[in-house]
Structures are given as C-alpha cells and as structure tokens.
Amino acid sequence: MANDQREVRLQKLAALKAAGLRPYADRFPKTLTLDAARREAEAREGTPVKVAGRVMTARAFGKLTFVHLLDSSGRCQVALDASVVGEEALERFDRLVDLGDFVGIEGTTWRTKKGEPTVRATGWTFLAKALRPLPEKWHGLADRETCYRERHLDLLVNPQTRDRFRLRTRLVRELRAYLDAHGFEEVETPVLAAKATGALARPFLTHHNALGIPCALRIAPETWLKKCVAGGIDRVYEVARCFRNEGMDPSHLQDFTMCEWYCAYWDFRDNMDFTEGLVLHLIDKAVGTRRIRWGENDIDFAPPWPRVRLRDLILKDSGIDYDACPDAASLRRAIADKGIRLDRDDLDVLGRGPLIDVLYKKVSRPRLVSPVFVTSHPIDLSPLARRNDDHPAVVDRFQLVVNGWEIVNAYSELVDPVDQRQRFEEQMAARAAGDDEAMEIDEDYLACMEHGMPPMSGWGMGIDRFVCLVTGQENLRDAVLFPLMRPLDTSSGGTAPSSSPDAATGPAPSPGAGPGATPAPAGTDPVRSEVKPEFAALLGFPVDDVADAGVPWTRARALFDAWVTTPSLRRQMEQASAVMGALARRLGRNEAAWRTIGLLHNLDFDRVKDPAQHCLVAAETLRAEGMHPGAIHAIAAHNDDGLAHTGIRCVSVLDHAVSCAEAVVGLVHATSQVLPSKDVKDVKASSVVKRYKDPKFAPTIERPLIARCAGLGLTIEDFLALATEAVQQMPATPA
Numbered sequence: 001m002a003n004d005q006r007e008v009r010l011q012k013l014a015a016l017k018a019a020g021l022r023p024y025a026d027r028f029p030k031t032l033t034l035d036a037a038r039r040e041a042e043a044r045e046g047t048p049v050k051v052a053g054r055v056m057t058a059r060a061f062g063k064l065t066f067v068h069l070l071d072s073s074g075r076c077q078v079a080l081d082a083s084v085v086g087e088e089a090l091e092r093f094d095r096l097v098d099l100g101d102f103v104g105i106e107g108t109t110w111r112t113k114k115g116e117p118t119v120r121a122t123g124w125t126f127l128a129k130a131l132r133p134l135p136e137k138w139h140g141l142a143d144r145e146t147c148y149r150e151r152h153l154d155l156l157v158n159p160q161t162r163d164r165f166r167l168r169t170r171l172v173r174e175l176r177a178y179l180d181a182h183g184f185e186e187v188e189t190p191v192l193a194a195k196a197t198g199a200l201a202r203p204f205l206t207h208h209n210a211l212g213i214p215c216a217l218r219i220a221p222e223t224w225l226k227k228c229v230a231g232g233i234d235r236v237y238e239v240a241r242c243f244r245n246e247g248m249d250p251s252h253l254q255d256f257t258m259c260e261w262y263c264a265y266w267d268f269r270d271n272m273d274f275t276e277g278l279v280l281h282l283i284d285k286a287v288g289t290r291r292i293r294w295g296e297n298d299i300d301f302a303p304p305w306p307r308v309r310l311r312d313l314i315l316k317d318s319g320i321d322y323d324a325c326p327d328a329a330s331l332r333r334a335i336a337d338k339g340i341r342l343d344r345d346d347l348d349v350l351g352r353g354p355l356i357d358v359l360y361k362k363v364s365r366p367r368l369v370s371p372v373f374v375t376s377h378p379i380d381l382s383p384l385a386r387r388n389d390d391h392p393a394v395v396d397r398f399q400l401v402v403n404g405w406e407i408v409n410a411y412s413e414l415v416d417p418v419d420q421r422q423r424f425e426e427q428m429a430a431r432a433a434g435d436d437e438a439m440e441i442d443e444d445y446l447a448c449m450e451h452g453m454p455p456m457s458g459w460g461m462g463i464d465r466f467v468c469l470v471t472g473q474e475n476l477r478d479a480v481l482f483p484l485m486r487p488l489d490t491s492s493g494g495t496a497p498s499s500s501p502d503a504a505t506g507p508a509p510s511p512g513a514g515p516g517a518t519p520a521p522a523g524t525d526p527v528r529s530e531v532k533p534e535f536a537a538l539l540g541f542p543v544d545d546v547a548d549a550g551v552p553w554t555r556a557r558a559l560f561d562a563w564v565t566t567p568s569l570r571r572q573m574e575q576a577s578a579v580m581g582a583l584a585r586r587l588g589r590n591e592a593a594w595r596t597i598g599l600l601h602n603l604d605f606d607r608v609k610d611p612a613q614h615c616l617v618a619a620e621t622l623r624a625e626g627m628h629p630g631a632i633h634a635i636a637a638h639n640d641d642g643l644a645h646t647g648i649r650c651v652s653v654l655d656h657a658v659s660c661a662e663a664v665v666g667l668v669h670a671t672s673q674v675l676p677s678k679d680v681k682d683v684k685a686s687s688v689v690k691r692y693k694d695p696k697f698a699p700t701i702e703r704p705l706i707a708r709c710a711g712l713g714l715t716i717e718d719f720l721a722l723a724t725e726a727v728q729q730m731p732a733t734p735a
Helices: 002-018 034-043 087-096 144-149 151-157 159-181 222-230 268-287 310-318 328-337 352-363 417-432 443-450 463-471 553-563 567-587 591-600 616-625 629-637 653-672 685-693 703-712 716-728
Strands: 048-061 064-071 074-081 102-111 117-128 205-208 213-217 235-243 255-264 291-294 297-300 307-309 372-375 397-402 405-412 456-462
Touching: 002 087, 034 048, 034 064, 034 074, 034 102, 034 117, 048 074, 048 117, 064 087, 074 087, 074 102, 087 117, 144 151, 151 159, 159 235, 159 255, 159 268, 159 463, 222 235, 222 255, 222 443, 222 456, 255 268, 255 463, 268 397, 268 405, 268 456, 268 463, 291 463, 307 310, 310 352, 310 372, 328 352, 405 463, 417 443, 456 463, 553 591, 553 616, 567 591, 567 653, 567 716, 591 629, 591 653, 616 629, 629 653, 653 685, 653 703, 653 716, 685 716, 703 716
Parallel strands: 074 117, 307 372
Antiparallel strands: 048 064, 048 102, 064 074, 102 117, 205 213, 235 255, 255 456, 291 297, 372 397, 397 405, 405 456
16 A cells, blocks of 8 residues: 555656656745744734645645644644635645645735634645655554654654653753753763773674774763863763663663763762752753652652662562672572572673672662662672772762662762772673673773872763653653664565564674674573573573683693594694684784684584584583683584574674684685695785685685674685784794
8 A cells, every 4th residue: 555655656746847846845935933823823814924844634625725734843724725826726736745745835824714823825835745655644653663663753643752852852951051050061082992991781892993903882981081080170971872782671772871970079978969959950840740650650759869778778678688698609599598580691600799780670679669869889889989988898879760760870989099900800800700791901091090080979870761761651762762673674574573672672693793793691682592491501601702711721732632633623723723812812802712712612523423413512521621601602603503403603703703713724724725835834815815705716615604704893805814824823822
C-alpha cells in the first residue's frame, strides 16, 4: 500500500514539474508562525499574513477547501476559497497536494462562522513534495520501536513526544543557567583519548590511524575537568556525551549525556546541599511540580532528602555486613550463605568493590523511590574519591537515587597523588585478575596531581535519566532523540526485534567489525548468550587485553613441547606468537601475554582431529593451568568456524588478534616458498600483499581470517607488513 501511494505521489511530482511549479522551493518569506497567525486571527480579522507548514489535514467542500498546517509552533487552519484564490489554483491544490506536503500561504486573518481562527488564502505556493505517506490519522505512531527508528514521524504525529524533548531542552538550559549563576564556567574536553579514564566502565576502543595509537571514547570527563581546576578554574562544568561499552537495559545506554562539574574548596557535604537546591530548581522551572507520578510510584521531591550510608542499606536489606568481609572471596561466601542470586556470570573475577555494587543494585537500590542520598561507599568501589578522615575504608561519596535509578554520583575528590597511584595499581591488579571494568593507570593525570590540586568536590548527573524521571518514562530511549538501533535487514525485508532489551545495541560484531568490537559484560551480551552452557563453562568472557596470561612463558613452552610434535605446526604456532607480540606493541597491549596466547593457540591440534572439538580440549587444560579466562576465550574463538555449533565467536580485539595472526603466518610462509632461497627473510611485504590479493595463490589460506585485522584498526597492507617483519625477526622468547 505504501509503495502504491509513493508511485501516485511520484506521478504528482511529475505533474507539478509539467505545470511549471517548483516541487522543492528554496525559501518562503513567512511573516508569522502558525501559532502566532492563529492568535492574530483570534484577536482581529483582515491582517495580512504569510505562513507556511506541512499539510496535516485537508477537507474539500466543492469550491472551498480547509486544511490544517503544522510548523514548530503548532497548527493553524487555512481556507482556500475558489472565489478568492481562483478556481484553477484551487483545482491544482486539490489535485496535486497530499498530506505531508509543505505549502506556503499568503492571505488574511479571518474567523469562520463557527468562530475558528483561520488564514483565508489569497494565494498559495508549493514548497516541498512528500513521497511517503504519514502514519494513519487515527492510529498515529504507537509502536515504540518505530518511534525510535523514525523519530521524525514520532515528533510529527505525537505532540507528547515534542513536549518531552522540549522539556529536555528547557531542563538543560536551566541547568546551565543555574551553574553559570553560581560561578561555574563551561568547558569542552576530549571525546577521543589515548586512555579511557574517569569511571569504572568498559570503554569503546578504536584506532587513530594518523598517530598510530589505540584510542578510547570518553567514559566520563572527570580527569580532564579536574585538570581544569588544577589549572585555576575553580568552578568548572561540562554537558558531555559519554560512551560505555556495557550492557543495555531501560536505565542504561552505551551512548548518553551527562553533566559533570567540580568545585574547589568544597567537600561532599557542601555538594549534597548544592545538589538538593539545584535539582529542586530544575523541577520547579522545567516541570512545575515537586510531586511526580512514575508508573505506580508517587515520587515526592519535598526537602530535606534523607542521607543513608551504603553499608546500612545493604545490611538492612540483605543481612550482609560487608565490613566483615575483607575481600571478594569472603563476600561471595556471605552472599551465597544468604541465598542471594546475583545475575552475573563474571562474579568469580569481580573485585570486592564491584561485587558490593552488584549486591547493592540487587537488594537495595530498587527499593528507593523518593529522593535519597546514599553515602559512604567502600574505597575499593571509588578509585577517584577521597578517603574519609575518620574511616579510611570508606570514601566521602554520595549518590542521589530516585525511583531505583542513580541520578547523581558525587564525592569529595582525591587530590593526594601518592594515594591515587596506589589505587590505580590496585585497579590494575583487579584488571589482571579479569575485571575488565577496572581502571588503567593514567600517568598524565598523576603528573597533573603532582603539580598540586586544591580540595574539591565533583558531581555527575545523567541527563537522559533525569528527563525520564521527570516525564514518567520507563526507557532511556524515550529521552534520546535518535537512539542507536539494530540495523534492519534490508536485503530480506526483515526487521530487527522490537521487544528485546538489546534491540538498539546493534548486531554482534562480525569478523569484519570495527576496531575494539568489545561486547557487553557476560550475562548481558547477545554474543555470550548464544554460547551453549556446556562450552561456556570452559571459557572466560571476551576482553581486549590481559595484563598476565596466567601461564608463565616457561610453562607455556613446556606445554607446547609436550603437545605439539608436527614440525610445520610448531613453526606456525611460533610464528603466530611473534605476530601476536608485534600486534601487542603496535596496539599498546601486553606483549608477553599476547606472545604466550599466540604460542598456545593451536595447542591441541595434533591430538584432536575433529574441528568441532579443536580448542575445547586445550581449554580444559589451560583452565587447569590457570590461564586468564579472556585468553582462553580468544584461543577458542579463533576456531569459530569449526566451533560454529558452540556459539563461540571472535568479538574482542584480543579475539581478532589471535584469529588473524594464526592465518597470516601461513600466507607469509607460502610466499617464501616461491622464492629461490625459500627463506622467509627474503620475503618483501609488497609480495605478501600481492599474493593476498590473488585468490589463486595458496587458495587454502583463510583470507577472511586475515581480514579480521580490521577489528584491530589495521588495514590489510599495514597488517601484512607488520606480520612479515615479525616473522623475519622472530625472537625465541618474549621481550
């Protein structure tokens, strides 16, 4: 039906051109908006006006046609009378103008017999032809996924959507005005950086081709803003787009907007007082009421808001006193003893702080409806916050929680560079143990701290969440104009699923996915959900890097010598190890760990003849040897063709590295064999590129696996040159 209507409209487009009318005008000199014209018609008749807008309704009564036009200000009725505009002009309007088209009207204000404010046309101009019909008049646009995908139609036919996003605009405007009025200065900080910092989260990774370095999208602007304070801007803020490559649910998006600010010489108590006044100001100005209905909950923002310690909340709601659990292992036992089930598959590798956070979000946060300040978080959950002077195991931090959502996160900032370095090192230890949300050491930030920072307190608020809260929306995508959606399958005419929580996250990364195609944490990632349980038990979760492979090089060589006997296979695995080391150097990753993974990637190939079991036998042994779970996943994932039935796939940078490294050494070796010397040291990288592009040369070489270098941010030419040089300079042991 839509295609039929499009064909009819195309015919009208041709007719417009044949009649000498421009179907797409360059401008129209409006004198009033439609809302202003309507108000002028209510006040007086006969005022000359020029208005323009989209045709939303049309009713023809012989020689009189009424239409409603829509612009950003609202609607106004227009009357086209044959006795005024001329019969030919009216006939052309009725014949060529469709709902959705844009027209300009010149006329005068008027009231109909029923008193309807109207513009009585004296002439009309065609401005733009719509080739697709608008949603049906009586049904509007109700499907949520269609609203997200075609937000322009949602805005057009659903006034409440326009109102919601205008409220968002007012809210951000009032936020800036309040901060400006209190002496804060707005700045802009980098979205693309050499290192992800500012929060405990998994970053989006990419590669900077000009600089030749790996980069990350901003997790939060925190460290940059603190550098501003160190530089003498005592009160600073930013309304910032942030990116976290984590799971998606109604209260989390990977691409979101937050406001973050820092104030010198304040502590977190000053911050709480200021926050309460700021939020109440925003609600008063942007919403107009301090009582908000959200689903079944009646949220009362009346001050003062209670202040409760995190430990007391969890103890009340679960019976667990985490102060009595000095490490992650004892806390896991306490959780198990209470019969509390935490829906995460990576609990065994989470540190104590993240584990407390998971427990809190399970047992306490959903119960918090009206505003409450949650304070005094454990230090291992807050690597950038200041220790409490009286209780060194906790930090001076608070979160504003409303309706089970964290709206604000804030604390007294850590300005002691020695303490900060120690905490960064503790985070790196947690990262090496498998917690890939832990932070890396940021030497640039530490250098800034060592030049001196004043006492300060900082604050961050999710704009999208706050908009949802004050407008009664249950999904963050209803507060974001154009949320990322899974692409439609245009080749088959299919559509993406509309009800699953991850429908907007995009498809699982393919072998040719972009650099840093890291999935969400285990338990929420669609790729991991496809792995069969019996195989998932053998594996870890995809990670981009490991600080320690978990198997010492000497032990890796012993396993290699015991398991691998075929000379050609030994050569291939040792060469893959060399390429993995070169890739680690290029990408700024852990070279020793990557070499070890490369050496062991085909460990069970001589023993296992069934491709469907290759890597799984080795996985059992490597797990028993203590190999990092992410490393085991990368080794198994490189055989994702043979292991297709398991659901294991290459998705992370490390996964892609193993896959393309093990394939490329075969091409380099094959190229050497056509030389008179048959010596790999005589191979030129340009020859390898030429052989790669010739599908008849060594046709068994798996070129699609080599092409996975795109997942590392490398071109084919760069990767083949790197691999050729690595094989030619093969060290016997990792550097």
